[in-house]
Amino acid sequence: MEVFYYLVFGGLSMVVALLELSKTSKDLVTTSSAFTSFKNNYLVVYSLMMAGDWLQGPYVYFLYSQYGFSKGDIGRLFIAGFGSSMLFGTIVGSLADKQGRKRACVTYCITYILSCVTKHSPEYKVLMVGRILGGIATSLLFSAFESWLVAEHNKRGFEPQWLSLTFSKAIFLGNGLVAIISGLFANFLADNLGFGPVAPFDAAACFLAIGMAIILSSWTENYGDPSESKDLLTQFKVAAVAIASDEKIALLGAIQSLFEGSMYTFVFLWTPALSPNEEEIPHGFIFATFMLSSMLGSSIASRLMARVTLKVESYMQIVFVISSATLLLPIITNFLVTPSTEKGRTISFGGCILLFGFCTFEACVGIFWPSIMKMRSQYIPEESRSTIMNFFRIPLNVFVCIVLYNVNAFPITIMFGMCSIFLFMAAILQKRLMVVSDSHRSKSQDWALKEKDVETEPLNI
Template sequence: MEVFYWMVFGGLAAVVAALELSKTSRDRVNTSSAFSSFKNNYLVVYSLMMAGDWLQGPYVYYLYSQYGFGKGDIGRLFIAGFGSSMLFGTIVGSLADKQGRKRASITYCITYILSCATKHSPEYKILMVGRVLGGIATSLLFSAFESWLVAEHFKRGFDQQWLSVTFSQAIFLGNGLVAIVSGLFGNVLVDTLALGPVAPFDAAACFLAIGMAIIMSSWTENYGDPSENKDLLTQFKGAAVAIASDEKITLLGAIQSLFEGSMYTFVFLWTPALSPNGEDIPHGFIFATFMMASMLGSSIASRLMARSSLKVESYMQIVFLISAAALLLPVITSFLVVPSGEKGGGISFSGCIQLIGFCIFEACVGIFWPSIMKMRSQYIPEEARSTIMNFFRIPLNIFVCIVLYNVNAYPIVFMFGMCSVFLFVASLLQKRLRFITESQRSSKFFNCLTHKHCMWTVKQYIVSTCILISNS
């Protein structure tokens, strides 16, 4: 393997280790032992759930190709997964608010285990059923668990700022460390032990079963709106009204769709971008490097969110601009760097530049996840949290399906340029969101000052301060 890959991975690992080991009391949030126990339970469950997801990812396309399916058939299977997440996932997410988030989390485990079981069959129809089940499970993974966490956090009376601790550590572990270990473990199962491409799916099912057992034995149930007189359509209408009537929620949904749409497009495009002429690149090692960059981002996010004076709305605008610049690199290099016409070989100079840019983008992804979770916990109403979060995924899934369907219709540089524009728009929307939240905070402060009791409190504070200054 080329030295360049080890330099990038080692450099990222060194920075992550330095950031984690150099944390001071200023970079940490003081919590209670009860919260630590609650947080650790959730982190174990979330890590197991993400292990079940990450183990499958690198081998889905490979398994389908081993069964003899072509690119078109495989593309339709992927579209079915995103389509089912858009259609059925929204309904299941709404049921989570009404029937309980714990039940929804257990449903995720059962649904994904069944999806893993279908991978043993080479029949296209059975594999299609598995993709539909996987799409439903994905919607539950990104809504039910977070909804349960936020509701349970406040039900137990924990401080709101402590949520950022759980969010940042969940992304650091579940989307970083667990992803790297899962990739290596899957490689051992398939290549070292020669158990075949279905082995990672069986291992994923085992991790999901363990996580489900922990959920059933240690989690309590919580609901969004458990009232009996509300049917599914009424819940949809309520969620739609909440989105339409609150500009903050509307902006948050648009920002999330733009960023995640760009992120999923990047997932499909990074391989052909780094090896346009069939260059021999270590896909597994590059994936591990991306996850290390994501860990770096979540480590930075934990430091940023530990400072109560620094608002998420402020720094996320910068993060979106940096991510837009990172995904613009393939467009820039296509004009500035002369492409090599040689087939095969190692990664090109243009590929090296793009790889560094992609690592920067993955670091932004690591900052994005805990930060967007924090903003969702602040703005989305509790009674329809899962429903609204799945509403946010509708435009995302439509966009990904369109990209998958037309992935060969446009040049790669065009697709990356489009993603860069989306991320720039996200930064503009984030600026608007910041303006609204700061205006509302200023309005609340002004209303407090005009209140007689608050005026008396302010006067007392000023008088006492003047006395202290005169005595000193």
């Protein structure tokens, strides 16, 4: 492995360590011991859930190829996963508001464990069932846990600002540190110990089972709207009306879909972008570097959200513009840097430039996650939280399915250019969200002042 990769990884590690160690009182928020205990319990569970997810990632494609399936067969399996997340996942996720968020989190564990079990079978139909179960589990992972956390946080009477602490730390651990350790652990099980590509899935099932035991023993149940007996169709109608009637919610959903759609497309494109001529690149090490960049972003986000006077809606405009610029780099380098024609070499000069840009994009991803969680906690109504959050994932999954189906139909530069445009659109919508939010806030303040004046005005009798 070239020294270049070690330099990038080492440099990022030093920056992350310095950011974490240099936090001052301005970057820290004084909390209570009860909140600290609550936060740590959630972080342990969330880290175990993310470990169960990250352990599977590096070996899904490889396992399918080892079973002898073609690229087209594997592509259909992936499409089935995203398709089930869009269809069945939306329904199951919506049931969380009605049947309880804790039950939904337990359902996630059971569903994903069953998905892991199917990986032992080389039968295509069994693997297809596993992908469908995995798609349902993914929807629950990105809706039920956050919904439970927000409801429980408010139910226990903790300060609203403290919620951002849990969000940023969850992303720092679950999407950063745990992802790096999971990738290395999966590699250790499959390659170093020689257990094969199924071993990471068995390990994932074990972590999910441990997390489920903690949920069952220490979490309390909470609901979206237990006071009204609503069927599933009524819940969908309520969520749709909320999105259509509140511009802030609609804007937030569009922003999330645009960013996450670009992010998932990037997951498929970074490998061919860095090795267009089959250059030998250390995929696992680069993945770990990306996750370290995400940790850097979440560390920056924790500092930003600790500033009471700094609005999330404000700095996220800049984040979206930067992320848009980074995904333009493959187009720029294609024109400015002469591409290598030799196959099988190490990473090219253009690839080095792209790696820096992609690390910057991953840092933006690290800022995005806790920030979008913070905005969702502010704008999405509690009674339909899980339902609305899964509504947001419908256009995302449609977009990813289309990209997967046509991944070989367009040049890679066109795909990156499309993602860059989407991210710039997200920046524009974020600007609009800030304007609408400020307008709504000022109207609320004016109304409160008028009510106060009426209460204090002397009666002329």
